[in-house]
Amino acid sequence: MSTRSLRITLCAALVATTLAACGGGTADGGGDQGSGGGTIKLGAFSPLSGPAVSSSSGVKATEAAIRKLNDAGGINGHKLEFIVKDDQYDPAKTPGVTRELVESDNVAMMCGPQGSVPFGAVKDYLAARKVPSIVNAGAPTLAGEYSYLVSSPFDGLGGLLADYAMDELGTKNIAIAYSEDILGTSALEGAKKALSEVGAQPAGEVKFDVSATDFSAQAIQLKGTNADFVIMPGAQANVAGQLINAAEKIGYQPKWGLSYASQNQTLLDLTGGALDGRAFFATPYISPESAVGQDYVATLNKYFPEVETSSGATIAGYTIGEVCLTVLQAAVDEAGGDVPSSEDIQKVMNNMSIDNDYIKGINWTTDGHEGARSAQILALVDGKFETDQDYSPLPE
């Protein structure tokens, strides 16, 4: 081989090696490396278009938290790049956009991908690529080796509502309305367990179908129980609103135990003020009326003024943004001030407790990635969601 040929061969090998180092392998933390001035890439999918577009308020709130931090200088000088892809809440589209985020955009972690069903479609893929995710969804089955939950489990919320009804409202005459899915049945079991611990039984258990067009049969059954308090935390606002309206129609006006899932303006509009003073929401998230809530509202109004700030989904999205930032701060420290890799991020997440202004009772370990084990009760007062019972541990 001539000297010229040898030089060309060596140059080609050097270029190939460099390219392989840049583009190959699994998700490596994404972005530019180096202390100060690097970029940490975060990803999420959300229904930015399509029928479920309103749910995207959650990811906008997550982005607001991230933009606020970037405007304040980032984490140790590292800016965050938040890349959101549109999956239209369609689990057939979620894998495609997730592959783009992981393989083209090289995100270091997923911060607030939305929806139990869409995330279920990519949970294993993200685990295979070793990309940690903080999920904006409530189904406890989504927790896994690389997926971490923030929202409280619904069995805990059901139990908390039952305890609240007995201790604060002074009634054991409690019925439970539930849908036959993981959220509904979890809430049912949690509420029944809380009642059984004081020797009580539900006044009735009434099942409903979330896709039904008529809830009058369930309303009649609930009225038949003569319960003073109906626990229904798993219902979304439109379903809860229909069932509550059906109950009003037959003159049944109990107090309702709901959750952040139905805490929004839609429920208030649908029920036309009928719920004021009679609706209580179990939530691990802050009240927009609280002191820290005012800061949240101001941030949202600055970056996304069109987003409904009182919505439980929006508050959840913002909280997840704050959780991601807490995780990343620890991960940057873990990486010695450099841009952290996915491995660094997961390492700190597997030994993390979060108890701050926005969320309480998160204790992630290597084996446990469940959501917050602490929640508060908000009451609907004059059309506003106000704290009625401060944060307390969820019943086990």
Next chain:
Amino acid sequence: MDLLQASIVLGVVVGIVYALSGAGLVVIFRTSGYISFAQGDIAAVGLFVGLAAYKAGGGYGLTAVTVILVSTVLGGLVGGLITIPLERHGHLPAALSTIGVGLIIGGILNVTVGGDPRAFPEVSSAAAFDFAGVRLGWSDIVGMLASAAIFIGLGFFFRRSRIGIAMRAVNDNRFAGQILGVPDKRLKLVGWIVAGSLSGVLGLFVAPILSLSPVSVNTLLVFGFCAIVIGGFDSIFGALVAGVSIGVLSNLTSAYVDPNLVPTVLWAAMLLVLLIRPNGLFGRRRLVRV
């Protein structure tokens, strides 16, 4: 309160709405010989325009008129510009075009107004009287009276009026109608306009119950479709009887068996009727077209 009694009364109330959704489908079938799958989307457009009028300060009356007017005009436009011209290629392309129209309207609504469910006003939230343990509101009473008037009116229209009889004739035998000088396209257009206005009326009853979203009226049209299969594709009276029966059956299934089984029971009832009486319980003729 007796569960059975209340289930039946409320089943009748909601069943009348199901019947009304079936009536709009029957009108188009009677004149054109196929089903429109765009009725719910046409109603949704009218409802969103009506809601805008309501939020701009218009009262319920203006809102209702706006909804019906927009649905009527849109129904006429869809029929006159798209589906009726497509009939020259057969009923199948025309029927399929209604699916396309529905999807396009739904897509535009999703982009422009979004998929959020939102509250829609009702004629009155005041209670009228208690009946069999159920508190019937004025909106229920107005809905039942309006539905009764619509069913009686449609019955007379198709059986007694010259236009109604001519519309039936167009579908029964288009060539014979043409020889007799019956303006078939114009009559079909009348059918689409009537169906459009019916979809608007249906929307006014549905939106306050289900909330308004681009898909809320479509959700209920499934029951309307079931009603006309059971009652007979060309029978207004059949749609009424079957719609009310479906309302009661759904409530009883939900109350006594399992709410998740309501769709299964309905589809099973529909299949049973098709097996025993393929033309429906009150249908006149054998179905040969889509």
